[in-house]
Structures are given as structure tokens and as C-alpha cells.
Amino acid sequence: MSSNDLLSAKRNNGETNIEWIKRMIEDEQICSIDHSEFGDPVHVRYGGSGVVTRAQWKKRNKEIILKQIVPYESALAKSENQELAKELKAFHSIKDSLTSEIGRNNVIEFLGVSINKGNFFLVLEYADLGNxxxxxxxxxxxxxxxxxxxxxxxxxxxxxxxxxxxxxxxxxxxxxxxxxxxxxxxxxxxxxxxxxxxxxxxxxxxxxxxxxxxxxxxxxxxxxxxxxxxxxxxxxxxxxxxxxxxxxxxxxxxxxxxxxxxxxxxxxxxxxxxxxxxxxxxxxxxxxxxxxxxxxxxxxxxxxxxxxxxxxxxxxxxxxxxxxxxxx
The missing domain is CATH 1.10.510.10 (Transferase(Phosphotransferase) domain 1)
Structure with a gap:
């Protein structure tokens, strides 16, 4: 599926949020990163869109941000499903776009997703100078x-x-x-x-x-x-x-x-x-x-x-x- 297909990727009946995410991984819509690859976590903040943690990506020797979005056990509402799909679609657009496209380098880079102890995280680039x-x-x-x-x-x-x-x-x-x-x-x-x-x-x-x-x-x-x-x-x-x-x-x-x-x-x-x-x-x-x-x-x-x-x-x-x- 293309990144544009994300918005039409509906949940199956009774499908929880984590099951939806796993299906998106299986369909190669998003890539999964083993959480054990991250170390030295440092809490950054709590926000309306989830808990944010800075960590070291040991395999690539770089700092990244882990942004917790969706609890494991709850089911996604239809609107939440669409919102998550929109963000993933946007990240795919960034990845697939030409480097020269206006503004591509002024949107945070999406590196993948990670699941740990029932929590779902977006893995994002780290901005060292803060907000x-x-x-x-x-x-x-x-x-x-x-x-x-x-x-x-x-x-x-x-x-x-x-x-x-x-x-x-x-x-x-x-x-x-x-x-x-x-x-x-x-x-x-x-x-x-x-x-x-x-x-x-x-x-x-x-x-x-x-x-x-x-x-x-x-x-x-x-x-x-x-x-x-x-x-x-x-x-x-x-x-x-x-x-x-x-x-x-x-x-x-x-x-x-x-x-x-x-x-x-x-x-x-x-x-x-x-x-x-x-x-x-x-x-x-x-x-x-x-x-x-x-x-x-x-x-x-x-x-x-x-x-x-x-x-x-x-x-x-x-x-x-x-x-x-x-x-x-």
C-alpha cells in the first residue's frame, strides 16, 4: 500500500489500537524498531499528545525522541484512528518526497515505531536546542x-x-x-x-x-x-x-x-x-x-x-x- 492508503486503512471489528498498529507494520506501512536498541532514557515532558522521552539509539549512535501516543489496552476510536493515520501519512510523505521539496527539512523526521511494555511510541529525530x-x-x-x-x-x-x-x-x-x-x-x-x-x-x-x-x-x-x-x-x-x-x-x-x-x-x-x-x-x-x-x-x-x-x-x-x- 502507498502512504495515501493509510487514511483508508480501517480497523477490523473489535481490533484494538495495538492490533491496528501491528497490522500497519505487517503491511509495511510503518517500520518497527526493537525497543532494546534504545538506552539512557531521560524524561522530557508530559503533553496533550503523550509522554515524551529522550534516549540514545545505540545501534546508530544518535539521540532520538520517543513519543508515547496510544496505550496498549484501549481501542482506538474512529476519529483517533484517522488522526494517527494522518500523522503516519504525513511522515510517509516526508520520507517519500524529494529532498529539494519546499519545507521537507522543516518537519520533524519520523524514524519508525517501537512497542515496549504495552506502549506505542513514535521514534522521532531529536532537536537539541529545545522548543x-x-x-x-x-x-x-x-x-x-x-x-x-x-x-x-x-x-x-x-x-x-x-x-x-x-x-x-x-x-x-x-x-x-x-x-x-x-x-x-x-x-x-x-x-x-x-x-x-x-x-x-x-x-x-x-x-x-x-x-x-x-x-x-x-x-x-x-x-x-x-x-x-x-x-x-x-x-x-x-x-x-x-x-x-x-x-x-x-x-x-x-x-x-x-x-x-x-x-x-x-x-x-x-x-x-x-x-x-x-x-x-x-x-x-x-x-x-x-x-x-x-x-x-x-x-x-x-x-x-x-x-x-x-x-x-x-x-x-x-x-x-x-x-x-x-x-x-
Whole structure:
């Protein structure tokens, strides 16, 4: 089967999650890595999409990330089945795509799967400099060109996902990681991670007065829809809104907490006024992320438009936003 067949790979009646995974391995949709090949595990974090551990892949002498997704004993719901299939499909698209394809190197590399003591793990490449939120906190003196370099790489990663018909649905500065890379500009490679298996916001989470995920980066249109209907309306413009918020955070050092937020705070967010941009931002940059965060999803640009715009020289060297304000 091709990677595109993953989305049509339905569970058999009574098939548990682990049985589904094993069948995907048998069908050569995903490769299995013996868990005994990993050593020196170090807990990284707990997250909405599972437990994350760093380990040494002894056979290849490299550090990797083990991301626990699905408990062994529970059965996958239909929606969870599809979400797992989407992530695996995305990883296959990365593996099968040409090295020169835009954004291929800005999405986390999938190395395989591993099963240990009834737990299922994705085996992913390790980003030694941590997530973007932590990186920005430790590097608050980054100049404008270095910040734009980060934004451009994030945009490339999202471009790749959208071109492969994959929605991220939870893009924020905690789901972007940084890796040392002497072959990349400014010696870093920026990678998008945690796509596909990001949990759908449920009716239960709304009714319990809290919604999981990084709400600040979420499309207000989605929040309004969720509050009204407990449903979901994620689409490409929703990802574009999150990209705009990510652009805003990178340029402003406005590192927003990734935590559960009470519904009353969501109302303030939905109805609130966005803060002014930093004076050092270029006008073209402010205009771009403002378009991405338009209240009407239909007015937001496509990822192709954002990609073309963010790579223009005026984004770095154009008129400053502060200069524009002062001249008025």
C-alpha cells in the first residue's frame, strides 16, 4: 500500500489500537524498531499528545525522541484512528518526497515505531536546542534577521504540510523545535512537530470550563464555534491564523503560556483587542501577520502567499513599523 492508503486503512471489528498498529507494520506501512536498541532514557515532558522521552539509539549512535501516543489496552476510536493515520501519512510523505521539496527539512523526521511494555511510541529525530518558546527565552537579543530566519523556516514547514494535505491544528511556539545544524543559515534548523495526533477539542473539555492546548494561538473563529456547538471547524485558514500568532510571538518576545484556560478567559481573547506590534518590526511583516490573523477566515492568505511574502527582502530591510506610525 502507498502512504495515501493509510487514511483508508480501517480497523477490523473489535481490533484494538495495538492490533491496528501491528497490522500497519505487517503491511509495511510503518517500520518497527526493537525497543532494546534504545538506552539512557531521560524524561522530557508530559503533553496533550503523550509522554515524551529522550534516549540514545545505540545501534546508530544518535539521540532520538520517543513519543508515547496510544496505550496498549484501549481501542482506538474512529476519529483517533484517522488522526494517527494522518500523522503516519504525513511522515510517509516526508520520507517519500524529494529532498529539494519546499519545507521537507522543516518537519520533524519520523524514524519508525517501537512497542515496549504495552506502549506505542513514535521514534522521532531529536532537536537539541529545545522548543521555540524556550529558545526565544534564552536568546532575547536575537537580531531581526535571525528572527525572520526562524519565521521563514516555520512557514516552509507548514507549506510542506499543507501541500501534502495535512492540517496541523495546534501550531504554536511550543510545537516548533530547534536543532543545531552547521549546514543551515545561522547554524540552526527549525522543525514543526506534534501535528496529526493533536487531540480534537471535545464537548467534555468545553463543558468542564477548560480547553486543552495553546489557546492563545488558536483561531478565534474555532473558539466561537466550539463555544456555540462543541464541534470543530479546523481548516487551512485556521493553521494560517496560528502561523500569524507564531509570527507575532517570534517578533515580540511575547512568549505566551501553553496551558488550560478557563472559558471566561477565552471570551476575553475572542473579544479582545490585539496588542500593538514592536517598533522594530518592519511594516510589511506586521501587515503579513495581521492578514494571517484576520477575524474572517475567508480573508486570510494561503500558505503560498505567506511563503512568497515572508521571503521578500522588505520583510527584513523594509520600513519599520515605528517609523510608519511616527510619519502619520
Amino acid at each position: 521555540l518558546r524556550d529558545y526565544l527565552m534564552l536568546n532575547k537579543t536575537l537580531d531581526w534577521e535571525r528572527r525572520i530566519n526562524i519565521v521563514r523556516q516555520v512557514t516552509c514547514g507548514l507549506y510542506f504540510l499543507h501541500k501534502n494535505e495535512i492540517l496541523h491544528r495546534d501550531l504554536h511556539i511550543g510545537n516548533v523545535v530547534i536543532k543545531s545544524d552547521k549546514n543551515s543559515k545561522f547554524d540552526i534548523k527549525v522543525l514543526i512537530t506534534d501535528f496529526g495526533v493533536s487531540k480534537v477539542i471535545t464537548r467534555q473539555s468545553v463543558s468542564s470550563q477548560a480547553i486543552k492546548g495553546c489557546i492563545t494561538f488558536m483561531d478565534p473563529f474555532i473558539l466561537n464555534a466550539l463555544t456555540a456547538t462543541y464541534g470543530e471547524k479546523y481548516n487551512y485558514p485556521s493553521d494560517i491564523y496560528s502561523l500569524g500568532m507564531t509570527m507575532y510571538a517570534i517578533s515580540n518576545d511575547k512568549l505566551l503560556a501553553d496551558e488550560n484556560i478557563p472559558v471566561i478567559e477565552l471570551v476575553k481573547k475572542i473579544n479582545g483587542i490585539r496588542e500593538n506590534p514592536m517598533a522594530d518590526s518592519t511594516q510589511s511583516y506586521v501587515d503579513l501577520y495581521t492578514k494571517c490573523m484576520d477575524d474572517d477566515p475567508n480573508n486570510r492568505p494561503t500558505i503560498e502567499y505567506v511563503y512568497d511574502s515572508i521571503h521578500k527582502e522588505e520583510i527584513i530591510s523594509g520600513k519599520k513599523w515605528g517609523e510608519t506610525i511616527q510619519s502619520q
